Amino acid sequence: MNIAVCVKQIPDPAAPWSLDPSTHNLVREGKLILDDSDAYGVEMALQLVDKAGAGEVTLVSMAPRNETSGLRTGLAMGAAKAILVTDDQLAGSDALSTAKVLAAAIATTEFDLVIAATESTDGYTGTTPVQIAELLGLPSVSFAKKVEIDGSVVKVDRQTEAGYDEVICPLPALVTVTAGVVEPRYPSFKGIMSAKSKPVVTLSLADLGLVGAAGGAVAGQEIVSVQKAEARQAGVIVEDDGTGAQQLVEYLEQLKFV
Amino acid sequence: MAREVGDPVALDMKTQSTNAFMSGGYALPWAFSPEHDSWKSTLQDFVASRIAPGAAQRTIDERFDPDLALAVGELGAYGLLVPTEYGGQGADLRSLCLATEETAVYDSSMAVTIHVQAISLALLAHLGKDHPDLLLETLPKAVTGEVFISFGLTEPTGGTDAGHIETRAIKQGGDWIINGSKQFITNSGTPFSKYVILFAATGEASGGRSPISAFLVPLDAEGVTVGPLYRKLGWRASDTHPLFFNDVRVPNAALLGEEGRGYAEALRFLTWARLPISAMSAGLVRGCLLDIDRFISERRSFGKPLGDHQAVAFQAAEVAALGSLARVMTYDGAWKYDHGHPIQQEAATAKLLSAEAANKAAYIATGLLGGYGFMEESAATRHYQDARILTIGEGTPEVQKMLIARLLGMGRRL
Ligand SMILES: Cc1cc2nc3c(=O)[nH]c(=O)nc-3n(C[C@H](O)[C@H](O)[C@H](O)COP(=O)(O)OP(=O)(O)OC[C@H]3O[C@@H](n4cnc5c(N)ncnc54)[C@H](O)[C@@H]3O)c2cc1C
DSSP states (O other): OOEEEEOOEEEOTTSOBOBOTTTOOBOOOSOEEEOHHHHHHHHHHHHHHHHHTSOOEEEEEEOSTTOOHHHHHHHHHTOOEEEEEOOGGGTTOOHHHHHHHHHHHHHTSOOSEEEEESSOTTTOOOOHHHHHHHHHTOOEEEEEEEEEEETTEEEEEEEOSSSEEEEEEESSEEEEEOTTSOOOOOOOHHHHHHHTTSOEEEEOTTTTTOBTTBSGGGOSOOOOOOOOOOOOOOOOOOOOSSOHHHHHHHHHHHTTOO | OOOOBTBOOOBOOOSSOSOHHHHHOSOOGGGOOHHHHHHHHHHHHHIIIIIHHHHHHHHHHTOOOHHHHHHHHHHTOTTTTSOGGGTOOOOOHHHHHHHHHHHHTTOHHHHHHHHHHHHHHHHHHHHTTTOHHHHHHHHHHHHHTSSEEEEEOOBTTBSTTTTOOOOEEEEETTEEEEEEEEEEEETSSSTTEEEEEEEEEOSOOBTTBOOEEEEEEETTSTTEEEOOOOOOSSSTTSOEEEEEEEEEEEEGGGEESSTTTHHHHHHHHGGGGHHHHHHHHHHHHHHHHHHHHHHHHHOEETTEEGGGSHHHHHHHHHHHHHHHHHHHHHHHHHHHHHTTOOOHHHHHHHHHHHHHHHHHHHHHHHHHTGGGGGSTTSHHHHHHHHHHGGGTTTSOHHHHHHHHHIIIIIGGGO
8 A cells, every 4th residue: 555645844833923914925935844634644554554465555745946855754753765856937826736746756766546635725726635635536524523444445434514425435545634543643752763764755846747737837727916804893792781692692693684 | 002904904813922031031043943943833832721720739749640640751851861762752952851841831840750750760770781681671761751760869868978878788699688868859750660770889888988789670679668658848749758768679680770879870960951941940930930920911010011111021020031041041051061061061061050040030919919929829939939949959058059060270279
C-alpha cells in the first residue's frame, strides 16, 4: 500500500499573518510549518500503511524557496520520502494551478491512494483535492471521518450534515480527511533525527513539463479586494424578571425563527 | 491593535500569544540546530495538550500519573543521553535541557521525573559500559518508561556532604551484602520503579573516608523496603520515597564500574546534570511570565489593565529578564558541553543563578496575582512551590559556591 499525502506548508498560525497589499496574497516570508489539518492525513496514511504491512507514505508539497520545514515534520512522524515542487513562477498560483502541479508531482511516484485535508488552514478554498483527483482521473471521496482499506477498495465514512454516508470506492482513489479522522502522533526525538536523512526530491515547473500551464501568470483567479470581517456584535442579555421566556420568544419571532 | 485594509492586514488567526519571547523565551539562535527547533516545537505541542491541562490538579492531589509518564517515554525524553545501541536517542545535552525546560513551563513535577530518569539512565550506561548484557537487559525498557531507575545517593545524615556515606556493602563470597538507608529518592516508588543506582561504602576508610562504590540494586530484592511517599511543598506530583536496605544480597555483577570508584566517577560524569535543572529554572520563570501576562492583561485596577501601570509592567519585565538570564546560562553551558569544552564553572554558575532567578520570579509572580497568587490552583502558586527545591536539589547554593570558589583557586581552604 503506497500512499501519497498532499501537505501544505503554511506560515505559523501562532505568529501574526499579513496580506501583500498589492496582490492580497498571504505573505509567506520566513519559516513555514506543516499545516495542522495535514497532520491528520499524514497520520491516517501512516496507520493504513502500517496495517497493510507493506508500502510507504510519500509527502507531496508545493512551496516557495525550497521550504522543507513542514515536510520534515511529516517525515519525522514517519513518512518515507517527500516531493517538493518549488519554482518562482508558482507565486500567485490559484487552486487549479496548484492542483495541476500536485497532480503532476503525484504522478511521478507509485501510489494506491492519495490523501489530502478537506481544506488548508491558510487558503480555505477546499477545491484543490478534487481537482487533483479529476486531473489524475481518480474517483474522489471527500470529508472522510473513517478510512479503511479492504483489498482493492477503500471504505470511507463520509461526514454529512445529517450524519455520515458509508462509501466504497475502488483504488486508486483520492480521499480528503477531516480533523476528526485520527489523532496525529507527536514526532518522537528519533523521528526528528531520522527525518534529517530522508529523501526530499525537489522539482521545478520545467521538470513537470508545466511551464506556461501552471503558475501565477496563468492563474484564472484573482483576489480583487479584501474587506475586514465585521466585528461580532455583543449579544442580547435577557434578565429573567418573570418575563424571560416571553422575551426570548419575542426575540426569536423578530428573527423569524418562530 | 488598529488595522487598515490595504496595509498588510494582520489576520488575527492566533489563539496563543503572538509574541515569540512569551511562547519560546529569550531567543538563542546560535545555540540550536533545526532539529533542536523541531524537538522544541514537538515538546511544546505535547506539553500544551498532554501535560499542561492536568498539571494543577495533579499537584494538588500529589498524583504521579503513570499514563502520562509512559507518553513522555514514547516521545523519547528519558533516553536522550543513552547510546542508540541500548535503545536510546544518543542525543546531546541541549536536547535534554529543552525537554526539562519546556516541561517546567507548566509542570516541574514532570520535569524532575524526566530529569532523574534521564540522568540515571545516562549514568548507568556510563558506569556499566563493561557490562553490555546488563545494559541490554535494563536500558531499552527504561528508555520507554516501562522501567524507572532511580538515583540513590542522599542519606538521612546529609546530602551536601555526600561523600560521607553510612550505607555499607560488604563482600561475602561472590556477592555483596548491603545495609543502610537512602532519603529523598525520586522515581523510587512508581509502578515502573525497578532499580536504584545505589552508592555504598565499600572497604576500609583510608584518610577518614571509605571508598564508595555504585551498585544497580533491584527494588524487589529481598531486604529492600520502599518507604512511604514524602508529602512535599513542591514537585508534589513527582514520586519521592526513602529506601531501606536490610541484608540485601546482590551478585558481583551488580557492581557498576570499579570497586571503590563509583561515587567519584559518578560525580565527575554528572557535572552536566546541573544544567537540566538550570533549564527547569528557565522554564519555570517562563511559566511565571505567562501567568503574569494572563493576569495583568485581564485584571483591571483604577480604570485600566494592571499591566498598564508601570510599576506592574516593570515587575513583569524583571521576570522576563530573569528568565533570559537562566536561559542564556543554561544553553551556554550545554552548548559548551556538547562541543567538548569543560563546564565545571558553567554548570555551577548556571545552577546557582538560574535557581535563584526562579525563586525571585515566582515570588514576584505570586505577588502580582494578589490573592490568586496564594490559591493552590494558580499556576503562579504552583511555580512558587516548585521553585523552592531548585536551590536545594542537585546541590545547594553553598555547594555551587564551593565549586566556583575552588575553581578560583580557593579550593584548599574550603
Ligand atoms: C524532592 C527531592 C528530591 C530529591 N531527589 C533525590 C534523588 O533522587 N536522589 C538523591 O540522591 N537525592 C535526592 N534529593 C536530595 C537532595 O539532593 C538533597 O536534599 C540536597 O543535596 C541537600 O542535602 P540535605 O537535604 O541532606 O541537606 P544538608 O546537606 O543537611 O544541608 C543543609 C544545609 O546546610 C548547608 N550546608 C551543608 N554543608 C555546608 C558547608 N560545608 N558550608 C555551608 N553550608 C553547608 C546546605 O547548603 C543546606 O543549606 C532530593 C531532595 C528532595 C527534597
